[in-house]
Amino acid sequence: xxxxxxLRHALNNGKLFTAMAAHNPLAAKLAEDAGFGGVWGSGFExxxxxxxPDANILSMGTHLEMMRAIASTVSIPLxxxxxxxxxxxxxxxYIVPQYEAAGASAIVMEDKTFPKDTSLRADGRxxxxxxxxxxxxxxAAAAARQDKDFVVVARVEALIAGMGQEEAIRRGMAxxxxxxxxxxxxxxxxxxxxxxxxxxxxxxxxxxxLVPTAYPQLTEADIASLGKVGIVIYxxxxxRAAVGAMAKVFRQIRSDGGIANVDxxxxxxxxxxxxxxxxxxxxxxxxxxx
Numbered sequence: 001x002x003x004x005x006x007l008r009h010a011l012n013n014g015k016l017f018t019a020m021a022a023h024n025p026l027a028a029k030l031a032e033d034a035g036f037g038g039v040w041g042s043g044f045e046x047x048x049x050x051x052x053p054d055a056n057i058l059s060m061g062t063h064l065e066m067m068r069a070i071a072s073t074v075s076i077p078l079x080x081x082x083x084x085x086x087x088x089x090x091x092x093x094y095i096v097p098q099y100e101a102a103g104a105s106a107i108v109m110e111d112k113t114f115p116k117d118t119s120l121r122a123d124g125r126x127x128x129x130x131x132x133x134x135x136x137x138x139x140a141a142a143a144a145r146q147d148k149d150f151v152v153v154a155r156v157e158a159l160i161a162g163m164g165q166e167e168a169i170r171r172g173m174a175x176x177x178x179x180x181x182x183x184x185x186x187x188x189x190x191x192x193x194x195x196x197x198x199x200x201x202x203x204x205x206x207x208x209x210l211v212p213t214a215y216p217q218l219t220e221a222d223i224a225s226l227g228k229v230g231i232v233i234y235x236x237x238x239x240r241a242a243v244g245a246m247a248k249v250f251r252q253i254r255s256d257g258g259i260a261n262v263d264x265x266x267x268x269x270x271x272x273x274x275x276x277x278x279x280x281x282x283x284x285x286x287x288x289x290x
Contacts (some may be wrong), residue, residue, distance in 0.1 A: 003076065003103075004150050006076075006105075007038060007105045007149070007151055008149040008151060010230065011151065011181065011182060014207075015224075016220060016223060016224040016231070016232060017230060018037045018038070018220065018232055018234070019038040019039060019040040019232070019233045020034070021039075021233070021234055021236055021237060021239070022042065022045065022238050023042060023045035023046045023048065023239055024070070025070050025074075026275060027238040027242070028070040029074060030238075031074075031076075031238070032076050038078065039070060039078045040079050041063075041066070041070060041078055041079060041081055041104065042081050042236060043063060043082075044081075044118055044236050044239070046063055046066055050062075053117075053118070054116075054121075055118065056084070056114060056116055057115075060082075060086045060095060064095075064099065067080045067099060067103070068102035071103025072103060077106065078103060078105055079104070079106040079107075079231075079233070080102075080106065080107050082099065082108065082109050083109070083114075084111075084112050084115075084116050084129075085137050086114070088133075088136075089133075089136040090140070092109070093140045093144045096141045096145055097144055097145070100146055100150050105149075106150065106152070106153055106181075107151075107153065108153040108154075108184055109137060109141060109154060110157055111128050111131075111134040111154070111171060111175070112128055112129065112157055119157060119160045119188060126157060128157055128158065128161055128163070128171075131170070131174045134171075134174075134178075135177070135178035138152065138175050138179055138180050139178045139179050141179075142179035142180070152179065152180055153180060153181065153183070153184050153231075154172075154175035154184070155183075156172050156175065156183060156185050157186060158171050159186060159188075159189075159194055159195075159198070160188055165201060169202065169203070172185065172202065173203070181206060182208065182230055182231065183202075183208055183209065184208070184210075184211065184233075185198050185199075185202075185208055187215070188214045190215060191217070192212070192215040192217065192218040192222075195210065195212075196226075199226050202228055207228065207229060207230030208228050208230065209231040209232075210223060210231070210232050211232075211233045211234075212232065213235050220232060
């Protein structure tokens with residue numbers, strides 16, 4: 001089974017698929033080793049790793065090359081976050097085959113204007129495009145894929161923009177009609193009530209996708225029991241874990257004036273070398289070096 005088929009099969013069989021965010025191949029490999037079903041190629045995490053806002057500051061090429069690097073490192077499906085599609089339906093028609101060729105098994109595209117503003121930013125600029133315009137972008141993405149198992153996910157930002165449940169349902173249904181294989185519904189409320197209300201009211205036949213960053217009390221068991229959600233994405237936990245751990249270690253080194261105390265709490269250098277693929281490199285050396 002290919003990566004694309006694995007993701008498509010998960011969506012079709014009703015078993016909840018889990019994806020962990022990654023901003024580089026090392027994070028993706030750790031996610032795979034931890035047992036996640038897939039990797040979320042997060043635009044937020046990649047932007048954060050460059051220390052710039054998640055507001056289409058980085059180019060499509062930068063994101064695409066990172067997706068290529070991640071996909072070549074792991075054996076699980078990669079879901080690429082392509083923000084608003086880097087333009088209109090014409091742009092989408094050109095970039096979807098590039099992400100597919102780079103090894104992504106799915107793209108997620110949101111219905112905001114370009115340049116976007118990150119969804120959970122306090123007082124962020126959350127402007128949505130017309131429904132008909134985004135339908136065209138979804139249809140263009142679906143038509144541009146080469147493999148029928150490549151998944152197109154439409155992300156509805158109506159709840160983020162404060163437009164309410166009725167508008168969110170209307171947009172989700174319109175995007176499914178245009179050819180989306182799944183609908184990602186996002187919320188920044190601190191409880192899952194808004195999302196649960198949407199799921200309860202969702203009349204569509206395509207599965208939903210959740211990113212429970214703002215409402216972490218909703219567990220995978222809770223989500224699976226709802227019966228309408230196909231994918232749960234942990235959208236920014238890799239970069240948050242990395243930032244927290246690095247900041248703590250760096251502060252302790254400065255406080256201690258050396259590394260004696262922190263060193264014993266860190267992974268060994270040998271562990272990092274192993275993650276870099278040292279075993280495979282040694283196999284190549286033994287086989288081909290003369």
